[in-house]
Amino acid sequence: MRGTEAPMVEEEGARVSRGEPRGGLVVALRATLKRDLILLLRRRSELMNPLVFFALVITLFPIGISPDPVLLATIAPGLLWVAALLAALLSLDSLFRGDFEDGSLEQLLLSPQPLPALVLAKVAVHWLMTGLPLALMAPVLGLMLSLPAGSYGVLALSLAVGTASLSLIGAIGAALTVGLSRGGVLLSLLVLPLYIPVLIFGAGAVKATIMGDGVTAHLAILGALLAVALMLAPWAIAASLRISING
Amino acid sequence: MWAFIHKLGSPKWFYAISSRLLPWFWTTAVLLIGVGTVWGLAFAPADYQQGNSYRIIYVHVPAAFLAQSIFVSMAVAGLIFMVWKIKIADMAAAMMAPLGAAMTFVGLFSGAVWGVPTWGTWWMWDARLTSMLILFFLYIGVIALRGAFSSRHSASRAASVLAMVGVINIPIIKYSVDWWYTLHQPSSFSMTSRPSMPADMWLPLLIMVLGFYCFFVAVTLMRMRSEILRRESNKRWVRELAGELS
């Protein structure tokens, strides 16, 4: 499957790296966004995998614990968040792997445009293709876990904001482990502890809605976490990619 | 000042100066830990609430302090290595990590053991213990990442980046875990926060904390010397040193 895409990848990568004087950063960003979107859209099965995983894990819980709706409703916010977090984690390994294997990651590093901006574009595409679908799918699964009415919107919103932070933090781990042949397990070891604050406030937002408390504080903190991640993560990702490629 | 830092960055000079410093750190560490042990175990008064089980504080708190400080020092060493390319800093970071993980384990273990007389259970999702557990995972991550690379240069730089990312996250994790804990258990008894400790109780604690820090410096210096020998085994001065000794 990769073989058929290779010519396109090289062509696009070359266009980005040559950095035509008339477009500058905007052209490079748009090219990266477009290229990544096209590449991901061509691999639909890979896009579906995190969603199927999410649904499967959620199916396991009523079977493993109890089908009792009252019990399920109390643990639903946490379950949905943990399962979505694991699904997002699952998709991280492929974030840079394909580009690393076909050499276009090196092209990205060689481009005259600032690397943090380019990786930010890549992470944005990753979020658009995994985080956002997970957030949109969560209310359906919430329904199956008899999540109390009125919290569906907050669930989707908190997941949409939270998975953006998760993608940014996770990309650091993905960039650090992309050069390693068996980086998958290591990646989750590096990234999961860093996910905990997002999990606390994301699941907390849904729980607060169910209890009837104000939800703005949680969402504000989730937004603040995203802002911090947006400020710092691109530089860490760029540095990690340089380490993985250049040694 | 800069000349001093540059000198400190040279392995040969560091090897020489550390051999003069080491005996002082070893003796101070042994003395302080010895005094703290006797004072804390036998002479400090029993706690009015917890009786004698509170004496675990004298190992739990110093280990917890050290666990956090070592992670911060590891990140600082990583930053120094990344910015100024000083190899000694990376050796320090590499040699500190296992001790930091060990201290985190001690903090967790003593906290769990302390939990039995205090809470009646080996494990509670107490804010302090939970964030210490997360710190333990962070340590394991840094050590595993360093071990996963085949080239030492990449391993050092990757571990430095991860340590820095971790150290930015530690306060965030700590505050969010504290917040999460107060939300779920609004009124519960915390092991180490007490209104006021008499001097007889906190003085031995302070001595133990200082002793643990001295011990950390001594072990790190010692292991850095070993690492220098390992990495520089082909340098002339190391060969001359070995020649002199034999």
Add this chain to the structure above:
Amino acid sequence: MAFESFQDFIAMGGHAPYVWTAWAVTLALLLVSGIHARAEHRRLLRGLQRRMRREQRLAGCPGGTTNHYQRGGNANDT
């Protein structure tokens, strides 16, 4: 002294198992890491000395392949 007798001290007011295990594990870990650090250094120094002696011996005998051995010793350095 916070205790009446040595028996009292050992009993720790009924909390003996907890206090003593926590302390024993901590002090044992400190001891092990201290001894390990010192032994590691001594072992490395001894290894270096052995290498030096071997090289001297090889340099002493005619047609000795000093270079070959030197490289052998460096194999694990990057």
